[in-house]
Amino acid sequence: MLDCVIIGGGPAGLNAALVMGRAGRQTILFDEGKPRNRVTQESHGFITQDGVSPSEFKKRARMDVEKYPSVSIQEQRVETVEKAGDVFRVQTKGGRDYMAKKVLLATGLRDILPGIAGIQNVYGTSVFSCPFCDGWEMRDRALAVFAEGERAFHMGKLLSNWSRDVMVFTNGYRMPDGERAVLSRQQVAVVEERIEGLDSKEGKLTAVRLKNGRDIQREAGIVMTGLVQSAPFAEQLGCEATANGGIKVDSLGRTTVEGVYACGDASLSGPPQLVIAAAEGSKAAAGVIMDLVEAAFFLP
Ligand SMILES: Cc1cc2nc3c(=O)[nH]c(=O)nc-3n(C[C@H](O)[C@H](O)[C@H](O)COP(=O)(O)OP(=O)(O)OC[C@H]3O[C@@H](n4cnc5c(N)ncnc54)[C@H](O)[C@@H]3O)c2cc1C
Known part of the structure:
Protein backbone atom coordinates (compact mmCIF):
# COMPACT_ATOMS: atom_id res chain seq x y z
CA MET A 1 0.00 0.00 0.00
CA LEU A 2 1.56 3.26 -1.17
CA ASP A 3 0.99 6.51 0.66
CA CYS A 4 0.46 8.33 -2.62
CA VAL A 5 0.44 7.90 -6.36
CA ILE A 6 1.26 11.06 -8.27
CA ILE A 7 0.10 11.08 -11.88
CA GLY A 8 2.09 13.49 -14.04
CA GLY A 9 5.77 14.42 -14.01
CA GLY A 10 5.75 18.07 -15.01
CA PRO A 11 6.84 20.73 -12.51
CA ALA A 12 3.68 20.22 -10.42
CA GLY A 13 4.07 16.46 -10.02
CA LEU A 14 7.85 16.59 -9.62
CA ASN A 15 7.74 19.24 -6.91
CA ALA A 16 5.03 17.26 -5.15
CA ALA A 17 7.25 14.17 -5.36
CA LEU A 18 10.14 16.11 -3.82
CA VAL A 19 8.01 17.12 -0.83
CA MET A 20 6.66 13.55 -0.45
CA GLY A 21 10.23 12.22 -0.55
CA ARG A 22 11.42 14.66 2.09
CA ALA A 23 8.62 13.40 4.34
CA GLY A 24 9.76 9.81 3.74
CA ARG A 25 6.37 8.85 2.29
CA GLN A 26 6.07 5.84 -0.03
CA THR A 27 5.20 7.38 -3.38
CA ILE A 28 5.29 6.49 -7.06
CA LEU A 29 5.14 9.20 -9.70
CA PHE A 30 3.90 7.98 -13.09
CA ASP A 31 4.61 10.10 -16.14
CA GLU A 32 4.03 9.53 -19.82
CA GLY A 33 6.33 12.44 -20.71
CA LYS A 34 4.12 14.79 -22.71
CA PRO A 35 4.27 18.13 -20.84
CA ARG A 36 2.44 21.13 -22.30
CA ASN A 37 5.62 23.01 -23.15
CA ARG A 38 7.35 20.14 -24.96
CA VAL A 39 7.13 22.05 -28.27
CA THR A 40 9.49 24.78 -27.01
CA GLN A 41 13.29 25.01 -26.84
CA GLU A 42 13.52 27.22 -23.74
CA SER A 43 11.48 27.85 -20.60
CA HIS A 44 11.43 31.29 -19.03
CA GLY A 45 10.37 33.06 -15.87
CA PHE A 46 11.26 30.42 -13.26
CA ILE A 47 13.87 31.91 -10.95
CA THR A 48 17.15 29.92 -11.07
CA GLN A 49 15.86 28.06 -14.17
CA ASP A 50 15.34 30.94 -16.62
CA GLY A 51 16.19 29.88 -20.19
CA VAL A 52 16.64 26.14 -19.63
CA SER A 53 15.12 23.68 -22.07
CA PRO A 54 12.08 21.72 -20.88
CA SER A 55 14.14 18.50 -21.02
CA GLU A 56 16.98 19.98 -18.95
CA PHE A 57 14.45 21.33 -16.43
CA LYS A 58 12.98 17.87 -16.08
CA LYS A 59 16.41 16.27 -15.75
CA ARG A 60 17.36 18.65 -12.92
CA ALA A 61 14.04 18.15 -11.17
CA ARG A 62 14.34 14.38 -11.36
CA MET A 63 17.85 14.52 -9.91
CA ASP A 64 16.43 16.36 -6.89
CA VAL A 65 13.62 13.83 -6.43
CA GLU A 66 15.81 10.76 -6.89
CA LYS A 67 17.82 11.65 -3.78
CA TYR A 68 14.88 10.46 -1.66
CA PRO A 69 14.51 6.68 -1.46
CA SER A 70 10.79 6.51 -0.66
CA VAL A 71 9.89 7.98 -4.07
CA SER A 72 10.21 6.30 -7.42
CA ILE A 73 9.53 7.73 -10.86
CA GLN A 74 8.12 5.45 -13.52
CA GLU A 75 7.75 6.47 -17.14
CA GLN A 76 4.37 4.91 -17.67
CA ARG A 77 0.94 6.05 -18.66
CA VAL A 78 -1.79 5.54 -16.07
CA GLU A 79 -4.91 4.07 -17.66
CA THR A 80 -7.43 3.95 -14.82
CA VAL A 81 -7.91 5.19 -11.28
CA GLU A 82 -10.69 3.68 -9.17
CA LYS A 83 -11.79 4.29 -5.64
CA ALA A 84 -11.80 1.02 -3.71
CA GLY A 85 -13.33 1.84 -0.32
CA ASP A 86 -11.01 4.33 1.40
CA VAL A 87 -8.10 3.73 -0.97
CA PHE A 88 -7.37 3.82 -4.70
CA ARG A 89 -6.47 1.27 -7.35
CA VAL A 90 -4.28 2.68 -10.10
CA GLN A 91 -3.69 0.67 -13.25
CA THR A 92 -0.87 1.46 -15.67
CA LYS A 93 -0.70 0.89 -19.40
CA GLY A 94 1.62 -2.02 -18.67
CA GLY A 95 -1.33 -3.65 -16.89
CA ARG A 96 0.06 -3.45 -13.34
CA ASP A 97 -2.13 -2.50 -10.39
CA TYR A 98 -1.01 -0.29 -7.51
CA MET A 99 -2.92 0.50 -4.33
CA ALA A 100 -2.53 3.92 -2.71
CA LYS A 101 -4.06 5.85 0.17
CA LYS A 102 -4.01 9.09 -1.82
CA VAL A 103 -3.94 10.09 -5.48
CA LEU A 104 -2.48 13.38 -6.64
CA LEU A 105 -3.47 14.49 -10.14
CA ALA A 106 -0.71 16.56 -11.78
CA THR A 107 -1.75 15.62 -15.28
CA GLY A 108 -1.78 19.12 -16.80
CA LEU A 109 -3.68 20.49 -19.77
CA ARG A 110 -3.70 19.95 -23.49
CA ASP A 111 -3.69 22.87 -25.96
CA ILE A 112 -6.07 22.81 -28.90
CA LEU A 113 -4.74 24.98 -31.70
CA MET A 224 -5.05 31.76 -27.90
CA THR A 225 -5.42 28.00 -27.67
CA GLY A 226 -8.31 25.98 -26.29
CA LEU A 227 -7.39 24.27 -23.03
CA VAL A 228 -8.69 20.86 -22.03
CA GLN A 229 -7.76 18.41 -19.29
CA SER A 230 -5.06 15.93 -20.39
CA ALA A 231 -6.54 13.11 -18.35
CA PRO A 232 -10.10 12.07 -17.51
CA PHE A 233 -9.44 10.90 -13.93
CA ALA A 234 -10.89 13.89 -12.04
CA GLU A 235 -14.16 13.59 -13.90
CA GLN A 236 -14.23 9.80 -13.59
CA LEU A 237 -13.66 10.00 -9.84
CA GLY A 238 -16.45 12.56 -9.47
CA CYS A 239 -14.31 15.61 -8.59
CA GLU A 240 -16.11 18.90 -9.00
CA ALA A 241 -14.88 21.19 -11.79
CA THR A 242 -14.56 24.97 -11.75
CA ALA A 243 -16.41 27.22 -14.21
CA ASN A 244 -13.30 27.42 -16.45
CA GLY A 245 -12.85 23.63 -16.63
CA GLY A 246 -10.21 23.27 -13.92
CA ILE A 247 -10.31 20.74 -11.10
CA LYS A 248 -11.75 22.45 -8.03
CA VAL A 249 -9.26 22.41 -5.14
CA ASP A 250 -8.79 24.06 -1.76
CA SER A 251 -5.62 25.89 -0.73
CA LEU A 252 -3.79 22.57 -0.18
CA GLY A 253 -4.86 20.87 -3.39
CA ARG A 254 -7.74 18.83 -1.93
CA THR A 255 -10.45 18.14 -4.49
CA THR A 256 -14.08 17.60 -3.57
CA VAL A 257 -13.46 13.81 -3.41
CA GLU A 258 -11.71 12.66 -0.25
CA GLY A 259 -8.24 11.28 -0.91
CA VAL A 260 -7.93 12.89 -4.36
CA TYR A 261 -5.72 15.96 -4.75
CA ALA A 262 -4.83 18.05 -7.81
CA CYS A 263 -2.20 20.63 -8.66
CA GLY A 264 -0.59 22.54 -11.50
CA ASP A 265 -2.25 23.52 -14.75
CA ALA A 266 -4.97 20.89 -14.21
CA SER A 267 -6.55 23.00 -11.46
CA LEU A 268 -6.55 26.07 -13.75
CA SER A 269 -6.47 28.21 -10.64
CA GLY A 270 -3.55 30.46 -11.46
CA PRO A 271 -1.82 31.65 -14.60
CA PRO A 272 -0.55 28.42 -16.20
CA GLN A 273 3.20 28.69 -15.60
CA LEU A 274 5.99 26.41 -14.47
CA VAL A 275 6.77 28.19 -11.22
CA ILE A 276 3.09 28.30 -10.26
CA ALA A 277 2.60 24.63 -11.12
CA ALA A 278 5.63 23.72 -9.00
CA ALA A 279 4.34 25.79 -6.09
CA GLU A 280 0.94 24.13 -6.31
CA GLY A 281 2.63 20.72 -6.36
CA SER A 282 4.45 21.62 -3.19
CA LYS A 283 1.24 22.77 -1.49
CA ALA A 284 -0.75 19.72 -2.58
CA ALA A 285 1.94 17.34 -1.29
CA ALA A 286 1.82 19.20 2.03
CA GLY A 287 -1.94 18.63 2.02
CA VAL A 288 -1.48 14.90 1.37
CA ILE A 289 1.09 14.56 4.15
CA MET A 290 -0.95 16.55 6.69
CA ASP A 291 -4.01 14.39 5.97
CA LEU A 292 -2.00 11.15 6.29
CA VAL A 293 -0.54 12.33 9.61
CA GLU A 294 -3.95 13.42 10.93
CA ALA A 295 -5.50 10.08 9.97
CA ALA A 296 -2.84 8.20 11.97
CA PHE A 297 -3.86 10.10 15.14
CA PHE A 298 -7.53 9.35 14.71
CA LEU A 299 -7.49 5.70 13.67
CA PRO A 300 -10.50 3.84 15.13
C1 LIG B 1 4.23 26.57 -25.96
C2 LIG B 1 4.29 26.73 -24.46
C3 LIG B 1 5.38 27.40 -23.89
C4 LIG B 1 5.44 27.56 -22.52
N1 LIG B 1 6.50 28.23 -21.99
C5 LIG B 1 6.55 28.46 -20.67
C6 LIG B 1 7.62 29.20 -20.10
O1 LIG B 1 8.55 29.63 -20.79
N2 LIG B 1 7.57 29.45 -18.77
C7 LIG B 1 6.55 29.03 -17.96
O2 LIG B 1 6.54 29.29 -16.76
N3 LIG B 1 5.54 28.29 -18.48
C8 LIG B 1 5.51 27.99 -19.81
N4 LIG B 1 4.47 27.29 -20.32
C9 LIG B 1 3.41 26.76 -19.42
C10 LIG B 1 3.92 25.48 -18.76
O3 LIG B 1 4.28 24.55 -19.75
C11 LIG B 1 2.83 24.87 -17.86
O4 LIG B 1 2.31 25.86 -16.99
C12 LIG B 1 3.42 23.74 -17.02
O5 LIG B 1 4.00 22.76 -17.87
C13 LIG B 1 2.35 23.10 -16.15
O6 LIG B 1 2.95 22.11 -15.38
P1 LIG B 1 2.12 20.82 -14.93
O7 LIG B 1 3.08 20.00 -14.13
O8 LIG B 1 0.83 21.20 -14.32
O9 LIG B 1 1.73 20.06 -16.29
P2 LIG B 1 2.67 19.50 -17.46
O10 LIG B 1 4.01 20.15 -17.46
O11 LIG B 1 1.87 19.59 -18.70
O12 LIG B 1 2.91 17.99 -17.06
C14 LIG B 1 1.85 17.06 -17.00
C15 LIG B 1 2.45 15.69 -17.18
O13 LIG B 1 1.45 14.69 -16.88
C16 LIG B 1 1.59 13.64 -17.81
N5 LIG B 1 0.34 12.86 -17.88
C17 LIG B 1 -0.89 13.27 -18.29
N6 LIG B 1 -1.75 12.23 -18.27
C18 LIG B 1 -1.04 11.16 -17.82
C19 LIG B 1 -1.36 9.78 -17.59
N7 LIG B 1 -2.59 9.32 -17.83
N8 LIG B 1 -0.40 8.96 -17.14
C20 LIG B 1 0.87 9.41 -16.91
N9 LIG B 1 1.23 10.71 -17.12
C21 LIG B 1 0.29 11.55 -17.56
C22 LIG B 1 1.91 14.37 -19.11
O14 LIG B 1 2.45 13.48 -20.06
C23 LIG B 1 2.91 15.42 -18.60
O15 LIG B 1 4.24 14.93 -18.63
C24 LIG B 1 4.38 27.07 -21.69
C25 LIG B 1 3.30 26.40 -22.27
C26 LIG B 1 3.25 26.23 -23.63
C27 LIG B 1 2.07 25.53 -24.22
Whole structure:
Protein backbone atom coordinates (compact mmCIF):
# COMPACT_ATOMS: atom_id res chain seq x y z
CA MET A 1 0.00 0.00 0.00
CA LEU A 2 1.56 3.26 -1.17
CA ASP A 3 0.99 6.51 0.66
CA CYS A 4 0.46 8.33 -2.62
CA VAL A 5 0.44 7.90 -6.36
CA ILE A 6 1.26 11.06 -8.27
CA ILE A 7 0.10 11.08 -11.88
CA GLY A 8 2.09 13.49 -14.04
CA GLY A 9 5.77 14.42 -14.01
CA GLY A 10 5.75 18.07 -15.01
CA PRO A 11 6.84 20.73 -12.51
CA ALA A 12 3.68 20.22 -10.42
CA GLY A 13 4.07 16.46 -10.02
CA LEU A 14 7.85 16.59 -9.62
CA ASN A 15 7.74 19.24 -6.91
CA ALA A 16 5.03 17.26 -5.15
CA ALA A 17 7.25 14.17 -5.36
CA LEU A 18 10.14 16.11 -3.82
CA VAL A 19 8.01 17.12 -0.83
CA MET A 20 6.66 13.55 -0.45
CA GLY A 21 10.23 12.22 -0.55
CA ARG A 22 11.42 14.66 2.09
CA ALA A 23 8.62 13.40 4.34
CA GLY A 24 9.76 9.81 3.74
CA ARG A 25 6.37 8.85 2.29
CA GLN A 26 6.07 5.84 -0.03
CA THR A 27 5.20 7.38 -3.38
CA ILE A 28 5.29 6.49 -7.06
CA LEU A 29 5.14 9.20 -9.70
CA PHE A 30 3.90 7.98 -13.09
CA ASP A 31 4.61 10.10 -16.14
CA GLU A 32 4.03 9.53 -19.82
CA GLY A 33 6.33 12.44 -20.71
CA LYS A 34 4.12 14.79 -22.71
CA PRO A 35 4.27 18.13 -20.84
CA ARG A 36 2.44 21.13 -22.30
CA ASN A 37 5.62 23.01 -23.15
CA ARG A 38 7.35 20.14 -24.96
CA VAL A 39 7.13 22.05 -28.27
CA THR A 40 9.49 24.78 -27.01
CA GLN A 41 13.29 25.01 -26.84
CA GLU A 42 13.52 27.22 -23.74
CA SER A 43 11.48 27.85 -20.60
CA HIS A 44 11.43 31.29 -19.03
CA GLY A 45 10.37 33.06 -15.87
CA PHE A 46 11.26 30.42 -13.26
CA ILE A 47 13.87 31.91 -10.95
CA THR A 48 17.15 29.92 -11.07
CA GLN A 49 15.86 28.06 -14.17
CA ASP A 50 15.34 30.94 -16.62
CA GLY A 51 16.19 29.88 -20.19
CA VAL A 52 16.64 26.14 -19.63
CA SER A 53 15.12 23.68 -22.07
CA PRO A 54 12.08 21.72 -20.88
CA SER A 55 14.14 18.50 -21.02
CA GLU A 56 16.98 19.98 -18.95
CA PHE A 57 14.45 21.33 -16.43
CA LYS A 58 12.98 17.87 -16.08
CA LYS A 59 16.41 16.27 -15.75
CA ARG A 60 17.36 18.65 -12.92
CA ALA A 61 14.04 18.15 -11.17
CA ARG A 62 14.34 14.38 -11.36
CA MET A 63 17.85 14.52 -9.91
CA ASP A 64 16.43 16.36 -6.89
CA VAL A 65 13.62 13.83 -6.43
CA GLU A 66 15.81 10.76 -6.89
CA LYS A 67 17.82 11.65 -3.78
CA TYR A 68 14.88 10.46 -1.66
CA PRO A 69 14.51 6.68 -1.46
CA SER A 70 10.79 6.51 -0.66
CA VAL A 71 9.89 7.98 -4.07
CA SER A 72 10.21 6.30 -7.42
CA ILE A 73 9.53 7.73 -10.86
CA GLN A 74 8.12 5.45 -13.52
CA GLU A 75 7.75 6.47 -17.14
CA GLN A 76 4.37 4.91 -17.67
CA ARG A 77 0.94 6.05 -18.66
CA VAL A 78 -1.79 5.54 -16.07
CA GLU A 79 -4.91 4.07 -17.66
CA THR A 80 -7.43 3.95 -14.82
CA VAL A 81 -7.91 5.19 -11.28
CA GLU A 82 -10.69 3.68 -9.17
CA LYS A 83 -11.79 4.29 -5.64
CA ALA A 84 -11.80 1.02 -3.71
CA GLY A 85 -13.33 1.84 -0.32
CA ASP A 86 -11.01 4.33 1.40
CA VAL A 87 -8.10 3.73 -0.97
CA PHE A 88 -7.37 3.82 -4.70
CA ARG A 89 -6.47 1.27 -7.35
CA VAL A 90 -4.28 2.68 -10.10
CA GLN A 91 -3.69 0.67 -13.25
CA THR A 92 -0.87 1.46 -15.67
CA LYS A 93 -0.70 0.89 -19.40
CA GLY A 94 1.62 -2.02 -18.67
CA GLY A 95 -1.33 -3.65 -16.89
CA ARG A 96 0.06 -3.45 -13.34
CA ASP A 97 -2.13 -2.50 -10.39
CA TYR A 98 -1.01 -0.29 -7.51
CA MET A 99 -2.92 0.50 -4.33
CA ALA A 100 -2.53 3.92 -2.71
CA LYS A 101 -4.06 5.85 0.17
CA LYS A 102 -4.01 9.09 -1.82
CA VAL A 103 -3.94 10.09 -5.48
CA LEU A 104 -2.48 13.38 -6.64
CA LEU A 105 -3.47 14.49 -10.14
CA ALA A 106 -0.71 16.56 -11.78
CA THR A 107 -1.75 15.62 -15.28
CA GLY A 108 -1.78 19.12 -16.80
CA LEU A 109 -3.68 20.49 -19.77
CA ARG A 110 -3.70 19.95 -23.49
CA ASP A 111 -3.69 22.87 -25.96
CA ILE A 112 -6.07 22.81 -28.90
CA LEU A 113 -4.74 24.98 -31.70
CA PRO A 114 -7.18 26.88 -33.95
CA GLY A 115 -7.64 25.41 -37.41
CA ILE A 116 -5.33 27.89 -39.16
CA ALA A 117 -3.22 26.31 -41.90
CA GLY A 118 0.48 26.46 -41.03
CA ILE A 119 0.10 27.22 -37.32
CA GLN A 120 1.67 23.88 -36.35
CA ASN A 121 4.87 24.98 -38.12
CA VAL A 122 5.34 28.05 -35.93
CA TYR A 123 3.84 26.95 -32.61
CA GLY A 124 6.58 26.75 -29.99
CA THR A 125 9.23 28.39 -32.21
CA SER A 126 7.88 31.88 -33.01
CA VAL A 127 4.23 31.72 -31.94
CA PHE A 128 3.57 30.91 -28.30
CA SER A 129 0.67 30.81 -25.89
CA CYS A 130 1.72 33.21 -23.13
CA PRO A 131 3.50 36.58 -23.28
CA PHE A 132 4.83 36.24 -19.73
CA CYS A 133 6.64 33.08 -20.85
CA ASP A 134 7.94 34.20 -24.25
CA GLY A 135 7.16 37.93 -24.66
CA TRP A 136 10.72 39.08 -23.91
CA GLU A 137 12.14 37.05 -26.81
CA MET A 138 9.67 38.68 -29.23
CA ARG A 139 9.95 42.25 -27.90
CA ASP A 140 9.81 45.15 -30.38
CA ARG A 141 9.06 42.83 -33.33
CA ALA A 142 6.10 42.81 -35.73
CA LEU A 143 3.68 40.72 -33.65
CA ALA A 144 0.41 38.90 -34.29
CA VAL A 145 -2.28 37.79 -31.90
CA PHE A 146 -4.37 34.89 -33.20
CA ALA A 147 -7.60 34.86 -31.23
CA GLU A 148 -11.00 33.93 -32.61
CA GLY A 149 -13.25 35.17 -29.82
CA GLU A 150 -13.63 37.42 -26.80
CA ARG A 151 -10.06 36.82 -25.65
CA ALA A 152 -8.77 38.77 -28.67
CA PHE A 153 -9.36 42.09 -26.89
CA HIS A 154 -7.56 41.01 -23.72
CA MET A 155 -4.50 39.60 -25.51
CA GLY A 156 -4.30 42.55 -27.93
CA LYS A 157 -3.98 44.89 -24.95
CA LEU A 158 -1.56 42.66 -23.05
CA LEU A 159 0.85 42.02 -25.90
CA SER A 160 1.21 45.78 -26.47
CA ASN A 161 3.46 45.68 -23.39
CA TRP A 162 6.15 43.95 -25.47
CA SER A 163 5.89 45.75 -28.84
CA ARG A 164 4.46 48.90 -30.42
CA ASP A 165 3.60 46.84 -33.54
CA VAL A 166 0.79 44.45 -32.61
CA MET A 167 -1.98 43.22 -34.94
CA VAL A 168 -4.87 41.12 -33.69
CA PHE A 169 -6.16 38.54 -36.21
CA THR A 170 -9.65 37.39 -35.31
CA ASN A 171 -10.14 35.05 -38.30
CA GLY A 172 -13.71 36.11 -38.96
CA TYR A 173 -14.79 37.01 -35.42
CA ARG A 174 -16.40 40.47 -35.29
CA MET A 175 -14.84 42.43 -32.45
CA PRO A 176 -17.21 44.96 -30.79
CA ASP A 177 -16.55 48.53 -32.03
CA GLY A 178 -15.85 49.76 -28.50
CA GLU A 179 -13.06 47.20 -28.06
CA ARG A 180 -11.51 48.09 -31.42
CA ALA A 181 -11.55 51.75 -30.40
CA VAL A 182 -9.80 50.97 -27.11
CA LEU A 183 -7.10 48.92 -28.87
CA SER A 184 -6.49 51.69 -31.39
CA ARG A 185 -5.56 54.05 -28.51
CA GLN A 186 -2.27 52.13 -28.27
CA GLN A 187 -1.98 51.54 -32.06
CA VAL A 188 -3.06 47.89 -31.78
CA ALA A 189 -4.65 47.05 -35.14
CA VAL A 190 -7.48 44.54 -35.60
CA VAL A 191 -7.83 42.39 -38.73
CA GLU A 192 -11.12 40.53 -38.94
CA GLU A 193 -10.73 38.92 -42.39
CA ARG A 194 -10.54 35.15 -42.51
CA ILE A 195 -7.02 33.70 -42.60
CA GLU A 196 -5.95 31.58 -45.57
CA GLY A 197 -2.76 30.37 -43.84
CA LEU A 198 0.54 31.30 -42.24
CA ASP A 199 3.86 31.52 -44.09
CA SER A 200 7.00 30.60 -42.21
CA LYS A 201 10.63 29.66 -42.65
CA GLU A 202 12.21 27.10 -40.31
CA GLY A 203 9.56 27.73 -37.69
CA LYS A 204 9.76 31.53 -37.92
CA LEU A 205 6.52 33.25 -38.88
CA THR A 206 6.99 35.49 -41.92
CA ALA A 207 3.47 36.47 -43.02
CA VAL A 208 -0.24 36.02 -42.44
CA ARG A 209 -2.09 35.30 -45.69
CA LEU A 210 -5.70 36.49 -45.68
CA LYS A 211 -8.55 35.01 -47.73
CA ASN A 212 -9.00 38.39 -49.44
CA GLY A 213 -5.55 37.99 -51.01
CA ARG A 214 -3.66 40.36 -48.69
CA ASP A 215 -0.38 39.24 -47.10
CA ILE A 216 0.63 40.89 -43.85
CA GLN A 217 4.20 40.56 -42.73
CA ARG A 218 4.59 39.36 -39.11
CA GLU A 219 7.56 37.88 -37.24
CA ALA A 220 6.17 36.29 -34.08
CA GLY A 221 3.09 36.21 -31.89
CA ILE A 222 0.68 34.68 -29.49
CA VAL A 223 -2.11 32.22 -30.24
CA MET A 224 -5.05 31.76 -27.90
CA THR A 225 -5.42 28.00 -27.67
CA GLY A 226 -8.31 25.98 -26.29
CA LEU A 227 -7.39 24.27 -23.03
CA VAL A 228 -8.69 20.86 -22.03
CA GLN A 229 -7.76 18.41 -19.29
CA SER A 230 -5.06 15.93 -20.39
CA ALA A 231 -6.54 13.11 -18.35
CA PRO A 232 -10.10 12.07 -17.51
CA PHE A 233 -9.44 10.90 -13.93
CA ALA A 234 -10.89 13.89 -12.04
CA GLU A 235 -14.16 13.59 -13.90
CA GLN A 236 -14.23 9.80 -13.59
CA LEU A 237 -13.66 10.00 -9.84
CA GLY A 238 -16.45 12.56 -9.47
CA CYS A 239 -14.31 15.61 -8.59
CA GLU A 240 -16.11 18.90 -9.00
CA ALA A 241 -14.88 21.19 -11.79
CA THR A 242 -14.56 24.97 -11.75
CA ALA A 243 -16.41 27.22 -14.21
CA ASN A 244 -13.30 27.42 -16.45
CA GLY A 245 -12.85 23.63 -16.63
CA GLY A 246 -10.21 23.27 -13.92
CA ILE A 247 -10.31 20.74 -11.10
CA LYS A 248 -11.75 22.45 -8.03
CA VAL A 249 -9.26 22.41 -5.14
CA ASP A 250 -8.79 24.06 -1.76
CA SER A 251 -5.62 25.89 -0.73
CA LEU A 252 -3.79 22.57 -0.18
CA GLY A 253 -4.86 20.87 -3.39
CA ARG A 254 -7.74 18.83 -1.93
CA THR A 255 -10.45 18.14 -4.49
CA THR A 256 -14.08 17.60 -3.57
CA VAL A 257 -13.46 13.81 -3.41
CA GLU A 258 -11.71 12.66 -0.25
CA GLY A 259 -8.24 11.28 -0.91
CA VAL A 260 -7.93 12.89 -4.36
CA TYR A 261 -5.72 15.96 -4.75
CA ALA A 262 -4.83 18.05 -7.81
CA CYS A 263 -2.20 20.63 -8.66
CA GLY A 264 -0.59 22.54 -11.50
CA ASP A 265 -2.25 23.52 -14.75
CA ALA A 266 -4.97 20.89 -14.21
CA SER A 267 -6.55 23.00 -11.46
CA LEU A 268 -6.55 26.07 -13.75
CA SER A 269 -6.47 28.21 -10.64
CA GLY A 270 -3.55 30.46 -11.46
CA PRO A 271 -1.82 31.65 -14.60
CA PRO A 272 -0.55 28.42 -16.20
CA GLN A 273 3.20 28.69 -15.60
CA LEU A 274 5.99 26.41 -14.47
CA VAL A 275 6.77 28.19 -11.22
CA ILE A 276 3.09 28.30 -10.26
CA ALA A 277 2.60 24.63 -11.12
CA ALA A 278 5.63 23.72 -9.00
CA ALA A 279 4.34 25.79 -6.09
CA GLU A 280 0.94 24.13 -6.31
CA GLY A 281 2.63 20.72 -6.36
CA SER A 282 4.45 21.62 -3.19
CA LYS A 283 1.24 22.77 -1.49
CA ALA A 284 -0.75 19.72 -2.58
CA ALA A 285 1.94 17.34 -1.29
CA ALA A 286 1.82 19.20 2.03
CA GLY A 287 -1.94 18.63 2.02
CA VAL A 288 -1.48 14.90 1.37
CA ILE A 289 1.09 14.56 4.15
CA MET A 290 -0.95 16.55 6.69
CA ASP A 291 -4.01 14.39 5.97
CA LEU A 292 -2.00 11.15 6.29
CA VAL A 293 -0.54 12.33 9.61
CA GLU A 294 -3.95 13.42 10.93
CA ALA A 295 -5.50 10.08 9.97
CA ALA A 296 -2.84 8.20 11.97
CA PHE A 297 -3.86 10.10 15.14
CA PHE A 298 -7.53 9.35 14.71
CA LEU A 299 -7.49 5.70 13.67
CA PRO A 300 -10.50 3.84 15.13
C1 LIG B 1 4.23 26.57 -25.96
C2 LIG B 1 4.29 26.73 -24.46
C3 LIG B 1 5.38 27.40 -23.89
C4 LIG B 1 5.44 27.56 -22.52
N1 LIG B 1 6.50 28.23 -21.99
C5 LIG B 1 6.55 28.46 -20.67
C6 LIG B 1 7.62 29.20 -20.10
O1 LIG B 1 8.55 29.63 -20.79
N2 LIG B 1 7.57 29.45 -18.77
C7 LIG B 1 6.55 29.03 -17.96
O2 LIG B 1 6.54 29.29 -16.76
N3 LIG B 1 5.54 28.29 -18.48
C8 LIG B 1 5.51 27.99 -19.81
N4 LIG B 1 4.47 27.29 -20.32
C9 LIG B 1 3.41 26.76 -19.42
C10 LIG B 1 3.92 25.48 -18.76
O3 LIG B 1 4.28 24.55 -19.75
C11 LIG B 1 2.83 24.87 -17.86
O4 LIG B 1 2.31 25.86 -16.99
C12 LIG B 1 3.42 23.74 -17.02
O5 LIG B 1 4.00 22.76 -17.87
C13 LIG B 1 2.35 23.10 -16.15
O6 LIG B 1 2.95 22.11 -15.38
P1 LIG B 1 2.12 20.82 -14.93
O7 LIG B 1 3.08 20.00 -14.13
O8 LIG B 1 0.83 21.20 -14.32
O9 LIG B 1 1.73 20.06 -16.29
P2 LIG B 1 2.67 19.50 -17.46
O10 LIG B 1 4.01 20.15 -17.46
O11 LIG B 1 1.87 19.59 -18.70
O12 LIG B 1 2.91 17.99 -17.06
C14 LIG B 1 1.85 17.06 -17.00
C15 LIG B 1 2.45 15.69 -17.18
O13 LIG B 1 1.45 14.69 -16.88
C16 LIG B 1 1.59 13.64 -17.81
N5 LIG B 1 0.34 12.86 -17.88
C17 LIG B 1 -0.89 13.27 -18.29
N6 LIG B 1 -1.75 12.23 -18.27
C18 LIG B 1 -1.04 11.16 -17.82
C19 LIG B 1 -1.36 9.78 -17.59
N7 LIG B 1 -2.59 9.32 -17.83
N8 LIG B 1 -0.40 8.96 -17.14
C20 LIG B 1 0.87 9.41 -16.91
N9 LIG B 1 1.23 10.71 -17.12
C21 LIG B 1 0.29 11.55 -17.56
C22 LIG B 1 1.91 14.37 -19.11
O14 LIG B 1 2.45 13.48 -20.06
C23 LIG B 1 2.91 15.42 -18.60
O15 LIG B 1 4.24 14.93 -18.63
C24 LIG B 1 4.38 27.07 -21.69
C25 LIG B 1 3.30 26.40 -22.27
C26 LIG B 1 3.25 26.23 -23.63
C27 LIG B 1 2.07 25.53 -24.22
